Amino acid sequence: MNVVALHRSPWGRVRDRLACALIVVGITLPATAFAQALNMINGDVTQKVALSDLHAMSDTTFTLYDPYQGREVEMQGVEFRAFLIEQFGEVPPALHFTAWDDYEVTLEGWDDPNWYLVSSEDGDPLTIRTRGPVRLVERDYGDRDVENLREFNDWIWMIRSIEAKW
């Protein structure tokens, strides 16, 4: 490192800051560019729920031990049953989930206040990297073995769309 480098021109500092900003934007852009909305599909109708709206309606904050992360995590989300009722009018008998990693599954039994649709973790919005943009968790998973991840198969990650199956 030399002296010249220590005394950079104002234009150089601006250029450096711009580069830093570009890096930060660049890191988050690909994921956020893809995952800006959650698709809610009901028959032929697809409703896009903006993640910003989802964050706004996430009115519940709770802390639980996340077996995938192996630590206590503060999660913010919305009660999934209430969310389904708001979106579909009632809780569908089954839901078909499609994730950003192309994982697909159809599951039943969502008329249960224990499930939460989480969109933030420890104060930060979920991203693809943190298995977001939204994720389903059980607020109370009883005495299930947290070392056995098979016990948490229904915690759907990276949810891209939710389709009601009537």
Next chain:
Amino acid sequence: MTSKPKLAAQPTMQPRPLARQHRYITWLSLSLMSFLALMVLIVYESRWVYPEIQAYFSQTGSLTGQQLSTRARVYLQDAQSELLSDQPEQEALEAATMDIDLAYGLADMHIYRREYACAEPSLTELDRLAALLAARDIDRIAAAMALFAPIQCLTHIEMDQLDRRGAAINDFSESTRQHSLVLTYSSLLIFVMGLLFWWLHERQLRRTDRATQETFEWMQRAMRDPLTGIGNRSALHQDVLAKQHQSLGLILVDIDFFKQYNDAYGHPQGDTLLRQLAALIGKTLNDKAQLYRLGGDEFAALLHCPDIDTLKSYCHQLIEGLREADFMHPAHPDKKGVTLSVGGSCFVADEATFPYAYEAADKALYRVKTMGRDGWQVTEDA
């Protein structure tokens, strides 16, 4: 004189002793409990095996059904393909960055960080690469090359997880084999025990039935005169009680000068005469009467008797029948053959009336004896 005298009525069967019932009920209970235990064992084993099978073999299609490391590795390889493809740089970099993010999300597992030393550096490397790609500060080929280390790590995790799953399945297989052996031998043992208890139950039941049969036969013998085969005094009382409220006739028969007969012919011949007379009385009364031997030379007959004339008719038949049979009696004081003194009475069967009827018949018999024997009398107002 071939007619066989009618035997006294059979005594009714008594219930099995309570203690014996309890004993074989216990064997039966043990047997049933054994078979129940067998069922419980089979159900328990089934309930044990099913969740285990589900745990190891029914994970296809679930979130963790395919290893997360496998899915992460595939995304990294996809990222390499995107980076090395011919498509425009912007699209290639966006697609590769998305794949790297997905791989990061799948690989960023607590269990991987804890168990595999390469996990943490690999995630750091993915972080660094994503930043460089976002800043367009790395060559596509170099980026693709840089992904080899994380891919190698994920492959290692994948292989190790597969090994662990294989080991777990082997353990499960061995455990299943052990359970199968336990189930086989236990069920065999319990089944044999169940059969054994059942056999003991059956044996106890047969013994009890045999004891009951012996008791029944013993009671029959106790009610029968062993010499003539006809009933004894006890049987007479029992039969009267069994015919309550029926109009009956009681005939008492006494052999005249039987002592002299025995003295002349000897007791064996006297016994023969008793058997012959029992048969003769039965035949003479047309097998309608039940016969009893009350003492040494005294017989009784119990028969249906609607009126006193019927009774007189039977008494007359007895005397006439004996005359026709013409049994020799060399010691008879009146130089006759064997003669009988017969007394009878009619009564309505009841526990209270029988003693009076017996007394009335005996008085009639006594009148015959006082009148010189060889005849019959009935008491009409018994």
